[in-house]
Amino acid sequence: MKGDPVIDVVGMSRRYGSGKEAFDAVRNLDLSVQEGELFGLLGTNGAGKTSTLEVIQGLSRASAGTVRVLGRDPVRNRKQIRPSLGIMLQKGGLPQDLTARESLAMWAGTCSNPLPVDEVLERVDMRDRGDTRVKFLSGGEARRLDLACAIVGRPLVLFLDEPTTGLDPESRRNTWQLIADLKASGVTIMLTTHYLDEAESLCDQLAIMHRGSVVRSGTVADVVADHPAQIKLHRPGLPLPALAGAEVRVENDLVLITTRTVQETLTELLLWAQHNDVLLTGLDARAASLETVFLSIADQFDHHATLEGASA
């Protein structure tokens, strides 16, 4: 049994400008996030992720559609829902000449029910950097301080806009652990990221946006399941046999085979090679991953867009 979604967006558009200059950053977008879920919003640069987040957070108004966060309108009921939200913006926003601890204390002071500042610094591994001015923090440290600000108010709903950009691998692991802990404690989280491995390992549900719309959504398994596996090899001396259910493409010296039945296709291919005494070099077979899905979406849609553009 599912309760009401914590975030519920129906038919939302976000238009900038007006008249001929008008530009729809987000078009007719639907999404919903259940309580305690970790939802990933992915997409290329300019896909409309940040515009979508801004509308859901109540920072800007939707041009069309309805948006509900915790059952309320994020713009009209801002006062009621803000104390329950934690928002990590893409970039900074702390006074450069305050120390890390002072700036976190300032932010905590604006929250209704903040956690102790030192405890939160500890959680993001910034305790020993507490007395450093914000302007002297490294990119990764600044990012962790931003995360500290987002969680200090004990949010029920947490928005993380590219939380691990600029982090070294170790800090990224720590941040992942922190996000997993928050999720385990029941916080609903919406995250954007450019790192697909991050999305793959953290998100329960995700949506891939492209040019203002959601083009794929579901669990990682759902999103990947629709997609064929890919086999690559160097072009052998003999022409390949017909492979049932597979699509074969030759690009220069490479053969690319896409198939939904990777085991059968691979068996067929290997038996053929054995019978004909052919050595297959550069053989590489992989199941669809979020990355292959993501890249094929970008390719496919841009290809369509180019065709539309050419025929217009």
Place this chain on the structure above:
Amino acid sequence: MNRIATLSRSEFTLLGRNRLLLFNAIVLPLIFPVGMLYLSRDGGLSDKSVSAGLEVFALFLLVFVVFYNLLSVYATRRDELVLKRLRTGECSDAEILAGPAVPSWVLTALLTVVIGIAVMVLGGSAPVNPVLVLVAVIGGAALFTALALITSAVTRNAEAAQITCMPILILATAGMSSIRNVVPDNIARILDFTPLAAVVDLLNLGWLGRTTGELADLGDAPGAAAGFVDTFGSAGQPLLVMLAWIVGSVLIANVHFRWEPRS
């Protein structure tokens, strides 16, 4: 209220770390008027000397401590994306803007007390109508805060503030009585409607019981100054001028204030 206290505490810390701003905010508004008052002692202080000292004080206080300081603060906080971040939190817009202004307002109050004591210690009279003096200082601080809000809309950062402050600097200076007293009468009457003119007129009425015009014509045998009650009568016009500037500036700022840097 707690949120404003938190924001202003941070702003006090930041002010303390900026030596130049601190000097501008504390030393500058005192050194000229106190120096003038000290040099014009003549077995006491004449009303004209007190008026001149208060006027220079009001100019430095409102232009540097309030206007210029807040202009740089708003521009810098916007540039640092602090304003944008604060808007994602629980603060109301008014709290976000009031918080950083508190240090300037507190300094305004402290410096006014200091200059008041200096006037009386050096032999000047006590204020005839302290209520009007308070209105002049508080209203003046509100007015120049609102002007800083408007000006910050066209100010990218603290460096740009050195240029964008000019129009208000000129507007403020134009309201000084030393200028109003030498330009032709019809121009002087127009200058009466400028922000600093309203503040100065209220200060003169409140402290000395005389209008700025009377003080200029004051001969060797001055007539009696107005008493506490009578001063309110002449305060109507400068009060309205002040109010109009505050309301107008807030309305403009409400539409044009920017929370994020131009991208």
